[in-house]
Amino acid sequence: EVQLVESGGGLVQPGRPLRLSCTASGFSFGDYAMNWFRQAPGKGLEWVGIIRSKAYGGTTEYAASVKGRFIISRDDSKSIAYLQMNSLNTEDTAMYYCTRTYYGDYVPRAFDIWGQGTMVTVSS
Amino acid sequence: DIQMTQSPSSLSASVGDRVTITCRASQSITTYLNWYQQRPGKAPKLLIYGASTLQSGVPSRFSGSGSGTDFTLTISSLLTEDFAAYYCQQTYSPPPTFGQGTKVEIK
Numbered sequence: 001e002v003q004l005v006e007s008g009g010g011l012v013q014p015g016r017p018l019r020l021s022c023t024a025s026g027f028s029f030g031d032y033a034m035n036w037f038r039q040a041p042g043k044g045l046e047w048v049g050i051i052r053s054k055a056y057g058g059t060t061e062y063a064a065s066v067k068g069r070f071i072i073s074r075d076d077s078k079s080i081a082y083l084q085m086n087s088l089n090t091e092d093t094a095m096y097y098c099t100r101t102y103y104g105d106y107v108p109r110a111f112d113i114w115g116q117g118t119m120v121t122v123s124s
Numbered sequence: 125d126i127q128m129t130q131s132p133s134s135l136s137a138s139v140g141d142r143v144t145i146t147c148r149a150s151q152s153i154t155t156y157l158n159w160y161q162q163r164p165g166k167a168p169k170l171l172i173y174g175a176s177t178l179q180s181g182v183p184s185r186f187s188g189s190g191s192g193t194d195f196t197l198t199i200s201s202l203l204t205e206d207f208a209a210y211y212c213q214q215t216y217s218p219p220p221t222f223g224q225g226t227k228v229e230i231k
Contacts (some may be wrong), residue, residue, distance in 0.1 A: 045160075045168065045211055045222045063219055097167055109215045110158050112179065114167035 002026035009118030020083040022098030030076035033101040038094035088122045130223035136231040147195045147212035156216035163208045
């Protein structure tokens with residue numbers, strides 16, 4: 001079964017870091033670009049960032065709201081994508097979803113597999 | 125960033141009703157438009173990509189149309205499991221952006 005499972009969420013104080021993991025199974029992880037999205041409670045969906053496959057340089061892009069604070073990385077040998085979140089603030093409180101790019105080698109065009117999400121709450 | 129506007133924000137409908145949701149982009153996005161369904165407490169699910177292509181496994185009562193700036197999602201005959209939130213998303217120009225969502229509720 002093709003699956004993504006996020007972990008690492010929880011309660012964190014403002015200014016502190018947190019690292020999320022996304023473990024993939026059922027597909028050739030290294031062939032796909034992986035993305036992170038988030039959804040604040042009761043709000044809409046926001047793209048956080050992407051890490052492309054090694055075939056496309058493993059490059060990353062980020063939303064303006066997290067650029068310079070968040071870092072996406074991947075370990076293809078373990079089929080895991082990571083989201084390192086630094087300098088967290090209350091506006092980062094959200095459910096964080098890991099997703100697979102369905103098609104679009106460099107610019108992602110659709111996202112077909114979503115994890116169940118992991119909740120991050122930033123509060124003192 | 126490209127702004128996506130959905131209408132209505134919510135609607136009440138009955139099982140068996142035909143429902144149409146519209147999505148408008150702030151500039152032309154050709155057909156780089158996706159639709160997602162999100163049930164309460166669940167992750168979004170890709171329904172339609174490329175404005176009109178049904179994702180594998182999605183029932184044929186769902187359909188999408190449009191190009192340029194104006195798009196529609198139609199559910200031909202609502203079932204109980206279709207009561208959910210629906211989001212459009214453009215992927216024409218990074219970053220991918222979503223509409224604010226349409227909540228389909230039971231009348």
